[in-house]
Amino acid sequence: MTQHQPGAPRALPFGKLANGKLQGLLDALPPDLRLEMAGLWEHRTLSAGAVVIEDGQEAERIGYVLDGILVMVKKLSDDRRHIIGLLTPYDMFGRAFNGASGYRIEALTDTQVLTCNRAPFEQLIARSIEAEQLFLRNLLDELDAAREWVIALGGAKVVQRLASLLLILSRHKFNGVCGKPTVADGQPLNLHIQIKRQDIAHYLGTSPETLSRSFHQLEDDKIIRINTPYDIDVLDLAKLTEVAGNALLRERI
Template structure:
């Protein structure tokens, strides 16, 4: 930990600020401290597509070399611990604990990538949005400030704006707005604010998202028990 502190610099970014470009080989390995980063890819026709999000505790920057295949930008105001690459890689070779943490970070990112594939495979925007909200309640449940309880109910904060969410889910902001209201009409959610959603019926939300594909009933049951304990 002392060595990590000695090679770390805390960097602050404003929403929309570029952190690293695709094809670049940054001289640091980053770990998100606060805020949300977006991984963005530019298509051949110039269109940009968000392919994933990085939240508190996530790492980025290819360890042991190699250029980035996506651009990294701040989706919100963010703080990043930037570890100088050369000493970080040297420490990685000496520390099994650090090596394990990096491996777990990669595995978590792969798990989330599988979730995004399933979500984007849904034909309807409403299903994709339900899947995204479910991911916020599962994969991102440990991120500070995203889940909160209020008067015995569970609220989830959407950490990105509607434009970024539309890019992430492969649609338009207007379609995202309609999908939110469609889910509200079914009783799955309540729209408290544009970025604050009350989860009224998690099981119904999981059904909308195709929870059998995303997580399975056993996992959903465990999640429901955990969240109900948290709410109570």
């Protein structure tokens, strides 16, 4: 997701969140701003399918993902949906300084987020160099993530692109908080994908039929196990990486 040097701390706006507080951000800010920033944010729990930010409307709230997965969905003129990207823990969303959003943001899974109003956030950013830099770094990380998707979607065959998608989802599950693996290597990795096949298909630039065949091809090869269409175990991360045929993803897992 990021392009930072190995070993360097990742640019997280809020750092370690194990205690449920904005520890990292507070540390980075001068004491007088700590209380103010902490007071801005409000914890929210979203159910899968909830619309966080509606397409086209001014985003009045800034958000930060604690747990779960959000999707950015662009609605096309002919009623189809096109998924632009995913938002996973440590990602920020919203449109600070940038007008209305061109897409809708939905909760893909049950999700925990922090949100705050846009205006006071922007004001605080403008006053504090430290806060501004955190915001900038987060923005640059988002840019890296978007470009990672470009590479993932560049795969020639459908199984390849599907493997890339599963890898990206796996990594977020696998890395846990602040890079700590939460699942032992070699164990099945359970993915709960709360998204219709049709949407995944569109995202990967293919049809639901071909996508279904690709899923079952991976299952036949003992790389994944399909418990239900929305509940999948990754059995062989190494093979999955191989199928993806993508060096970028290979390096990071």
